Amino acid sequence: MDRSNQIVVGVTGASGGPYALRLLDCLDQAGVDVHLIVSPHGRRLLADECDVRVMDPEHLIGRASTHVRVYAFNDIGALPASGSFRTDGMVICPCSSNTLGAVASGLGDNLITRAAHVTLKESRRLIVVHREMPLNGIDLENLVRLQRAGAVICPASPGFYLRPGTVGELIDFVVGRVLDLLDVPHTLDVRWKGRAGGISEA
Ligand SMILES: Cc1cc2nc3c(=O)[nH]c(=O)nc-3n(C[C@H](O)[C@H](O)[C@H](O)COP(=O)(O)O)c2cc1C
Numbered sequence: 001m002d003r004s005n006q007i008v009v010g011v012t013g014a015s016g017g018p019y020a021l022r023l024l025d026c027l028d029q030a031g032v033d034v035h036l037i038v039s040p041h042g043r044r045l046l047a048d049e050c051d052v053r054v055m056d057p058e059h060l061i062g063r064a065s066t067h068v069r070v071y072a073f074n075d076i077g078a079l080p081a082s083g084s085f086r087t088d089g090m091v092i093c094p095c096s097s098n099t100l101g102a103v104a105s106g107l108g109d110n111l112i113t114r115a116a117h118v119t120l121k122e123s124r125r126l127i128v129v130h131r132e133m134p135l136n137g138i139d140l141e142n143l144v145r146l147q148r149a150g151a152v153i154c155p156a157s158p159g160f161y162l163r164p165g166t167v168g169e170l171i172d173f174v175v176g177r178v179l180d181l182l183d184v185p186h187t188l189d190v191r192w193k194g195r196a197g198g199i200s201e202a
Contacts, residue, residue, distance in 0.1 A: 006033045007182060008080045008090035008119065010112035013041025014131040016094030016156050017049035018167070022175045023093055024068060025061045030184050034068045035080050035087070036060075037111045041096065073110050080115035089125030090115055091178055094156055097132050097139050104142035104149075116151075126151040127181050129174065152181055161192060 007027060011020045020042075027034050038046065038055055046052040057065040071078045079085040092099060092112065099112060108114035119126040128151050132139060147153050158164065158173040169189075176190030 003088050003183075004086040005031070006035065006085075006087040007184075008035045008037070008087055008115050010090065010092040010095070010099070010115065011036070011038040011042040011046065012092060012094060012096040012099040012112065013039055013045050014094035014096040014156075015045065015049065016129070016131045017042075017046045017052070018171050019129065019156060019174055020046070020093050021050055021052065021060060022168075022171050023091065023178060026175060026179055026186050026188070027184060028057070028061055028065050028067045030179075030186065032067060032088075032184055035078075035115075036068055036070045037073060037080065037115065038070070039073055039096075039099065039110070039112055041098075045094075071111055073112070075111050076108075076114055078111055081111060081118065083118045083122045087119070087124060089127065089182060090119040091127040091129065091182065092116060093127070093129035093178065094131040095128045097130070097142075100128065100130055100139065100142050100146065103128075103151075104145040120150050123150065125182065127154050127178055128152065129154050129156050129178060131156040154178055154181060162189065 052059050055070045057068045102113045103116045108117040143153050156174050158170040164170045172188045173190055176188035179186045
C-alpha cells in the first residue's frame with residue numbers, strides 16, 4: 001500500500017521529553033504530517049525536562065510548521081481515533097508504564113490509547129519507546145503482550161558503540177532507530193560502520 005505520509009505521535013509522562021522533541025523535529029524535516037497527542041503528564045515532563053510549556057510547533061521544534069498538528073488528549077472524536085483515517089503508523093515516545101499497561105489491556109479512553117488500539121487493529125506499525133527502570137513483572141508482561149499484538153518495543157536505550165560524546169548524540173541514537181523503524185529518511189548518524197582492529201589477547 002502507498003505511504004500516506006501521516007504519522008501519529010503520542011507523548012506520555014515518562015522521562016525522555018528530549019527524545020520526543022527531536023523525533024518531532026526530524027519528522028517535520030522529512031516532510032511527514034505529524035498528528036501529535038500529549039498526555040497531561042507528558043506536558044508536565046516536557047515542561048520539567050525541556051522547558052516546553054506550549055504545545056505548538058514554535059515551542060516544540062523551534063519553528064513554524066504546517067506539518068505538526070496537535071490534538072486534545074481527550075478528543076476521542078479526532079482523526080487518529082478512527083481506523084478509516086489512514087496513517088503509516090504511530091509512535092509513543094516516551095511511553096510510560098501507565099500508558100503501556102493501558103494499551104496492553106486494550107483500553108482506549110484517551111486519544112493516545114485509542115489511536116494505539118486503532119493502529120494495532122489496522123495492522124499498522126506501532127512503536128513503543130518505553131522508559132522505566134528497573135522493570136517489574138507487570139511491565140515485562142505488558143511489553144510481551146503488546147509485542148505479540150504486533151507492536152515494536154523500542155526501549156529508550158541508547159547504545160555506546162558509536163562512542164557518543166554529547167547528550168544530543170545519545171538522543172539521536174534512539175530517535176534514529178525509531179525513524180528507521182518508520183521508514184522515514186534521516187541523516188542522523190546511527191549506523192555501525194565496523195571498526196578496524198581486534199582485541200588484544202594479552
Ligand atoms: C518527573 C517524573 C518522571 C517520571 N518518569 C517516568 C518514567 O520514566 N517512566 C514511567 O513509566 N513513568 C514515569 N513517571 C510517572 C508517570 O508520569 C505517571 O505514571 C503518569 O500517570 C503517566 O501518565 P500518562 O501515561 O497518561 O502520561 C514520571 C513522573 C514524573 C513526575
